Amino acid sequence: MDDPDLPRRERLLRAARDLYWAQGVEGTSPRQVLEVSGVGQGSLYHHFPTKHDLSLAAISATTQEALDSVSGELTDTDRPPAERLVAYLERPRPALAGCKIGRLTSDRSVMADDELRSPVHDYFAGLVALVQEVFEETGLPDVVAHDRAYAAVAIVQGGYVLARALDDPAALRAAVDGFVSMLDPALQAGTVVAR
Amino acid sequence: MDDPDLPRRERLLRAARDLYWAQGVEGTSPRQVLEVSGVGQGSLYHHFPTKHDLSLAAISATTQEALDSVSGELTDTDRPPAERLVAYLERPRPALAGCKIGRLTSDRSVMADDELRSPVHDYFAGLVALVQEVFEETGLPDVVAHDRAYAAVAIVQGGYVLARALDDPAALRAAVDGFVSMLDPALQAGTVVAR
Numbered sequence: 001m002d003d004p005d006l007p008r009r010e011r012l013l014r015a016a017r018d019l020y021w022a023q024g025v026e027g028t029s030p031r032q033v034l035e036v037s038g039v040g041q042g043s044l045y046h047h048f049p050t051k052h053d054l055s056l057a058a059i060s061a062t063t064q065e066a067l068d069s070v071s072g073e074l075t076d077t078d079r080p081p082a083e084r085l086v087a088y089l090e091r092p093r094p095a096l097a098g099c100k101i102g103r104l105t106s107d108r109s110v111m112a113d114d115e116l117r118s119p120v121h122d123y124f125a126g127l128v129a130l131v132q133e134v135f136e137e138t139g140l141p142d143v144v145a146h147d148r149a150y151a152a153v154a155i156v157q158g159g160y161v162l163a164r165a166l167d168d169p170a171a172l173r174a175a176v177d178g179f180v181s182m183l184d185p186a187l188q189a190g191t192v193v194a195r
Numbered sequence: 196m197d198d199p200d201l202p203r204r205e206r207l208l209r210a211a212r213d214l215y216w217a218q219g220v221e222g223t224s225p226r227q228v229l230e231v232s233g234v235g236q237g238s239l240y241h242h243f244p245t246k247h248d249l250s251l252a253a254i255s256a257t258t259q260e261a262l263d264s265v266s267g268e269l270t271d272t273d274r275p276p277a278e279r280l281v282a283y284l285e286r287p288r289p290a291l292a293g294c295k296i297g298r299l300t301s302d303r304s305v306m307a308d309d310e311l312r313s314p315v316h317d318y319f320a321g322l323v324a325l326v327q328e329v330f331e332e333t334g335l336p337d338v339v340a341h342d343r344a345y346a347a348v349a350i351v352q353g354g355y356v357l358a359r360a361l362d363d364p365a366a367l368r369a370a371v372d373g374f375v376s377m378l379d380p381a382l383q384a385g386t387v388v389a390r
Binding site: 023024026027098101102103104105106107108111117120121123124125128144146147148149150151152153154155156157158159161162164165166167171172174175176177178179181182183 | 299320378
């Protein structure tokens, strides 16, 4: 932290990330980021000459942090794979605020821009791959683990959508519980329930 | 269709619904709706004096149509309940365009307005209730059917999010297939796999 510029850059990124989560990328102006960050206009343009530069840095920071966090949890080989999967599915989540990353798939200014889409794509591709590996560790064949990994990640994303639609955090929990209750017997027996 | 006003009202609603799906409610101006509908400005203000009136009518039409459609499918008692559930889960969906209704949960101008939120809430509440009833018909106890219904609806919503994030319609299909493959044994045996 000897670089005197670092705190300002971080403050700008933190403000952008919080605002994107609350109101989307499209709905957030550089001026709002400036106001929330408390940083001067010169610093904004020094670190992020364009709104696009700021958006790309903020989105990438959010996706990288999220993937690092879930990766640490899912690849912790001190715990049995089934336990890691259930812990991932059941981790506490801000249901009503929605997923910081999933919600970007409804943000026009992200989806219409290949560079901004890229970290969102890579986050979900990386997450599904991680979850698939853990399903494979439980003994499922690749092809079954593949679909089940998509299902596990979708349950969380869809649970967020339901919680927001119903204004009820219990909806996310019910979706996850419903999924986990179907998962348990196969995982705990270490057997394959292929279709 | 004797009412000469009806076609114009319908054209306005159709234009609004298509634009909302493509670019969100927040991102759609009454002017764009006018242009796409080809209807004159006087008709717009006659039928929908405010943007809010138009938004409420368009969102309600979309949610009502969707619930009617899925209700017909889920309550068709000529088919066994398990078959209806799988048909619901596997129905063809425009994965990359996203769910017309689910995406509204990321639309600020909908979520911040109690009246506009209401049809979105009612759609998902109605859908989950319908799916729960069909799970109960398969012999699951209410409490299990409850969570499983949330999971089934969440799988579809999350599948849409994944398909858009990965720019790959196969992601929605994989999520649904993963879920259905876990559902089958219990449903086909008519037995309960409670947690």
